[in-house]
Amino acid sequence: xxxxxxxxxxxxxxxxxxxxxxxxxxxxxxxxxxxxxxxxxxxxxxxxxxxxxxxxxxxxxxxxxxxxxxxxxxxxxxxxxxxxxxxxxxxxxxxxxxxxxxxxxxxxxxxxxxxxxxxxxxxxxxxxxxxxxxxxxxxxxxxxxxxxxxxxxxxxxxxxxxxxxxxxxxxxxxxxxxxxxxxxxxxxxxxxxxxxxxxxxxxxxxxxxxxxxxxxxxxxxxxxxxxxxxxxxxxxxxxxxxxxxxxxxxxxxxxxxxxxxxxxxxxxxxxxxxxxxxxxxxxxxxxxxxxxxxxxxxxxxxxxxxxxxxxxxxxxx
Amino acid sequence: xxxxxxxxxxxxxxxxxxxxxxxxxxxxxxxxxxxxxxxxxxxxxxxxxxxxxxxxxxxxxxxxxxxxxxxxxxxxxxxxxxxxxxxxxxxxxxxxxxxxxxxxxxxxxxxxxxxxxxxxxxxxxxxxxxxxxxxxxxxxxxxxxxxxxxxxxxxxxxxxxxxxxxxxxxxxxxxxxxxxxxxxxxxxxxxxxxxxxxxxxxxxxxxxxxxxxxxxxxxxxxxxxxxxxxxxxxxxxxxxxxxxxxxxxxxxxxxxxx
Numbered sequence: 372x373x374x375x376x377x378x379x380x381x382x383x384x385x386x387x388x389x390x391x392x393x394x395x396x397x398x399x400x401x402x403x404x405x406x407x408x409x410x411x412x413x414x415x416x417x418x419x420x421x422x423x424x425x426x427x428x429x430x431x432x433x434x435x436x437x438x439x440x441x442x443x444x445x446x447x448x449x450x451x452x453x454x455x456x457x458x459x460x461x462x463x464x465x466x467x468x469x470x471x472x473x474x475x476x477x478x479x480x481x482x483x484x485x486x487x488x489x490x491x492x493x494x495x496x497x498x499x500x501x502x503x504x505x506x507x508x509x510x511x512x513x514x515x516x517x518x519x520x521x522x523x524x525x526x527x528x529x530x531x532x533x534x535x536x537x538x539x540x541x542x543x544x545x546x547x548x549x550x551x552x553x554x555x556x557x558x559x560x561x562x563x564x565x566x567x568x569x570x571x572x573x574x575x576x577x578x579x580x581x582x583x584x585x586x587x588x589x590x591x592x593x594x595x596x597x598x599x600x601x602x603x604x605x606x607x608x609x610x611x612x613x614x615x616x617x618x619x620x621x622x623x624x625x626x627x628x629x630x631x632x633x634x635x636x637x638x639x640x641x642x643x644x645x646x647x648x649x650x651x652x653x654x655x656x657x658x659x660x661x662x663x664x665x666x667x668x669x670x671x672x673x674x675x676x677x678x679x680x681x682x683x684x685x686x687x688x
Numbered sequence: 689x690x691x692x693x694x695x696x697x698x699x700x701x702x703x704x705x706x707x708x709x710x711x712x713x714x715x716x717x718x719x720x721x722x723x724x725x726x727x728x729x730x731x732x733x734x735x736x737x738x739x740x741x742x743x744x745x746x747x748x749x750x751x752x753x754x755x756x757x758x759x760x761x762x763x764x765x766x767x768x769x770x771x772x773x774x775x776x777x778x779x780x781x782x783x784x785x786x787x788x789x790x791x792x793x794x795x796x797x798x799x800x801x802x803x804x805x806x807x808x809x810x811x812x813x814x815x816x817x818x819x820x821x822x823x824x825x826x827x828x829x830x831x832x833x834x835x836x837x838x839x840x841x842x843x844x845x846x847x848x849x850x851x852x853x854x855x856x857x858x859x860x861x862x863x864x865x866x867x868x869x870x871x872x873x874x875x876x877x878x879x880x881x882x883x884x885x886x887x888x889x890x891x892x893x894x895x896x897x898x899x900x901x902x903x904x905x906x907x908x909x910x911x912x913x914x915x916x917x918x919x920x921x922x923x924x925x926x927x928x929x930x931x932x933x934x935x936x937x938x939x940x941x942x943x944x945x946x
Binding site: 421 | 717725726734736737741743747758786788789791847851853934937940943944
């Protein structure tokens with residue numbers, strides 16, 4: 372007879388020796404819960420993340436930009452699908468499914484990334500989102516590649532490969548604007564000003580002091596992640612601050628500088644109270660984007676119902 | 689290149705093909721994020737990209753024929769120069785893609801299925817056309833189009849053989865689509881010359897082939913051109929609205945490269 376302690380020890384040994392946990396393996400309840408929270412939030416963020424950029428798809432300023440941004444937003448939806456499939460497998464033993472994920476989103480129980488609560492009022496934002504928001508996502512997702520949960524790691528591998536194209540697509544939009552007319556440069560600078568704080572917030576608070584709670588420690592113990600929020604933010608700053616400056620653009624933080632002694636970037640802390648408000652559904656666009664998502668869910672309910680009873684099978688053709 | 693007349697007819701035909709795909713791709717792009725489920729969102733976005741890619745091939749040919757740059761042709765022509773059929777310019781439903789969209793999936797399925805079927809019939813005929821560069825493009829496009837056909841055919845058959853509500857929505861959608869389907873087959877005012885110059889077969893022959901294909905489903909409707917005559921530049925206000933949206937950024941800074 373194996374005691375529950377022994378089972379737990381065995382599980383932790385597997386994780387600590389670098390083994391991957393698979394969907395059908397035994398796992399402690401709080402590991403499963405942590406995964407469901409993390410992956411369904413990630414998946415739904417991809418889907419909600421399609422919404423700000425989607426605003427610019429029909430308006431992209433040339434046929435090739437239209438093609439590129441459509442492909443990009445499609446990828447995000449595809450990532451969402453991939454991740455929700457992983458989350459669905461984890462939820463199955465608990466008797467929950469994708470419909471529950473959608474309902475949790477609509478009720479506000481399931482949160483999505485702070486950046487996707489923000490306004491994207493110009494074409495410059497389409498560029499900045501693809502270049503810097505996707506750039507930030509690459510940094511945090513690359514760190515997760517070594518995650519102890521196998522199915523999540525495999526999904527991330529595919530996602531990261533596509534994100535690289537997105538950042539290049541963003542860079543191309545940014546370059547055209549940076550090398551363009553005075554109006555275009557202003558458009559770009561305004562977008563960077565608008566997005567800077569959100570980009571710092573993207574990685575989450577440094578410690579739980581800022582927001583009162585954090586899943587960071589548990590997620591590190593379970594090897595779901597390998598770096599802290601602050602480490603990721605520092606990597607982002609190291610990679611992108613010099614690039615922004617090289618384009619002759621400015622960053623709206625006069626205190627921003629690299630401290631040679633500590634080898635760290637110093638920056639103005641974003642307002643973490645504001646962050647809390649945003650991710651709990653009180654950001655500038657939270658309600659509108661959720662309403663759009665809900666609307667699509669409701670206006671197509673007859674289709675889902677029809678598919679459930681259709682006599683013609685998709686597979687049979 | 690042969691006579692001036694040949695050139696005129698050829699250019700007119702390519703505009704019809706290009707503008708049809710371009711506008712329907714645009715309508716498809718408005719659905720992004722709003723499709724019935726996530727899997728369909730991904731699939732539909734692929735199709736819309738393909739259609740826009742097809743349009744880009746045709747516009748490329750027009751550019752070679754001296755009609756102007758692709759971006760000008762797509763983002764800077766006034767509505768009466770567009771040669772698309774009314775069917776592809778009609779909105780997806782009420783509201784806009786940004787505000788209060790109330791989009792009609794039944795209409796989208798029927799429009800896309802019937803359009804793709806008409807596109808197949810048209811392209812098959814153009815494969816025998818007298819202009820070789822167009823033949824090459826059409827052969828390329830046909831490969832992707834066959835996947836679109838399968839996709840919309842599955843949707844069409846599933847929904848029409850499902851719940852009573854789905855069936856009635858599909859029938860309603862069919863009556864709207866048939867009312868404009870005649871405009872898809874029309875070649876406009878110089879159509880008879882297009883036929884004479886062997887660019888494409890007659891409208892009647894193509895319509896008949898389309899009907900033969902669809903009659904397997906026992907559908908009794910007739911094709912009309914109810915709200916306008918797109919091939920002759922007579923459009924609904926929906927086209928002007930669509931063009932204003934799709935060219936908003938392009939036109940916001942004159943002379944800019946994007």
